[in-house]
Amino acid sequence: MSFLELQYPIGQFDYQNKVSIDETKNWIKDIEQLPVKLNNVIRPLSIEQLDFSYRTDGWTISQLVNHIGDSHMNGYIRFQLAMTEHKPIIKPYDQDRWVSLHYLKDVSVESSLKLIEALHSKWTVLLKSLSQSDLKKAYVHPEEGRTISLSEAICLYAWHGNHHLAHIKMALKQNEKAAMQKSYANK
Numbered sequence: 001m002s003f004l005e006l007q008y009p010i011g012q013f014d015y016q017n018k019v020s021i022d023e024t025k026n027w028i029k030d031i032e033q034l035p036v037k038l039n040n041v042i043r044p045l046s047i048e049q050l051d052f053s054y055r056t057d058g059w060t061i062s063q064l065v066n067h068i069g070d071s072h073m074n075g076y077i078r079f080q081l082a083m084t085e086h087k088p089i090i091k092p093y094d095q096d097r098w099v100s101l102h103y104l105k106d107v108s109v110e111s112s113l114k115l116i117e118a119l120h121s122k123w124t125v126l127l128k129s130l131s132q133s134d135l136k137k138a139y140v141h142p143e144e145g146r147t148i149s150l151s152e153a154i155c156l157y158a159w160h161g162n163h164h165l166a167h168i169k170m171a172l173k174q175n176e177k178a179a180m181q182k183s184y185a186n187k
Contacts, residue, residue, distance in 0.1 A: 006055045009166035013159050015152045024135065024151060027158035032124040034161040035117040038065065041168055042113060050109055054171040061171050062109050063099045064164045069112040069119070070098050075157045076123045082139045082150055083126075089140045127154060 042050075042065060050062040059067065074093065081088040135151040148156070 015155045027154045028127045030158035052171040052175040054167045065112045067099045069115045082137045092143045
């Protein structure tokens with residue numbers, strides 16, 4: 001598997017400006033369903049499995065879950081800002097530093113799962129309430145140097161959740177495969 005396939009298991013983010021209502025509804029559905037999908041994959045895992053990574057020097061499953069919560073909290077706030085201000089400039093954050101904060105080693109992944117569940121429940125209500133004109137509202141991302149419409153942001157966060165869910169599944173599959181190879185080698 002190439003590094004690019006490891007980095008982008010569902011492909012790189014791709015947004016087309018001409019988006020249909022059905023595509024937007026599907027992305028909202030992805031955002032709505034992410035907590036259930038995460039819970040189904042994460043809850044059965046052992047503490048050891050939460051430390052699995054999808055690639056060398058990649059984030060662990062636990063870090064991925066924490067990252068999704070952090071990223072989507074920021075996303076929700078960006079939506080609120082765009083709905084209440086004219087093209088606000090958002091505050092970027094260093095996701096690598098956030099995911100590496102020392103205190104997270106003492107936080108159960110359960111806390112992040114609950115946060116994602118509550119956040120997505122509220123966020124989905126907001127997303128389903130957006131009108132066509134609301135979808136054109138936007139925020140400015142200063143690091144990217146561009147304006148991002150709420151339509152694009154819906155696509156981005158739907159992709160983002162599925163992207164990291166694929167990383168989690170990949171980590172489990174790769175570690176399962178490695179364990180089987182080790183078992184065969186010991187026979």
